Amino acid sequence: MKAHHTHHFTEIQIPQQRSYNSISFPSVLSPNPTTVPFSLSLFTKAITTQKQFLDSVLHEAGAVLFRGFDVKTAKDFNDVVEAFGYDELPYVGGAAPRTNVVGRVFTANESPPDQRFLFTMKWLRLVPEFPSKLFFFCEVEPESGGETPIVLSHVVYERMKQRYPEFVEQLEQHGLLYTRVLGEEDDPSSPIGRGWKSTFLTEDKSLAEERFEL
Incomplete structure (x- = not known):
């Protein structure tokens, strides 16, 4: 080392x-x-x-x-995040049901431990604004599993373009369309089970539609 x-x-x-x-x-x-x-x-x-x-x-x-x-507790972690001085972006549009712990700190997910996570940024593309920086913290290390995989999206793009140039060209020309059907309430059994009310922080459907990127 x-x-x-x-x-x-x-x-x-x-x-x-x-x-x-x-x-x-x-x-x-x-x-x-x-x-x-x-x-x-x-x-x-x-x-x-x-x-x-x-x-x-x-x-x-x-x-x-x-x-x-x-850094031992969620409050310690929040102090670290605050020290960076980055602007806070409300958790609007994310797919995972999460609970606010303290300050800017949320649980990663409320789904059962046998469920696999999607890459963090994927569903945040459902809204016009998404975070430029994310922080992760492990308070209690699990006996097994629990890893948070991270990737460099621009490297993935470069390698995809090398291996599948025609497919990437189609994406660049036509874009990518996501379709999700959201229930009213959160489904804690699913890692992407966040309902539309908590996803868009409102119980007003018209306001939720305004916050959604159509």
Whole structure:
């Protein structure tokens, strides 16, 4: 394992990383071992003071994994998210039934553990505005499963265009149409079982239609 120190943060490598164009994905940051102790308050302060560095790492790698920091609870995680200072986007249009825990923190899904998740951004294309950044946090590690797979969409696009150029050309020419049928209430047995009322944060059908990208 090699490390590169940048003030409060240390860039390290782990076996689970992948590489594209000689760039590690995701980039992995740990506390600088010369900064002891590295408390939660120091972590959030480091985020605000080294925001430009963190943004540059995110822009280059596409994803950043913070490992070894003192983040233990949902409230701790919310403090970390708030420290970045990004604008909050209401959870409108997503397919997964989720519960607000604290601040900006929501559960990942309310469906049974044997259900598989779709890629996070897929159904958020049902609305005109979708988040440019997402944060994930694991409070209690499961004995098995529970992984959140992440991919670089532009790399998927490039490889799809290489392998299936005619199919990608058709998509570029004609676009892609999703069809979903939403019930009124959430169905917690399905990972995409969010009803139209909670999906569009209203009980007014006309307002829901306004918020939907037709």
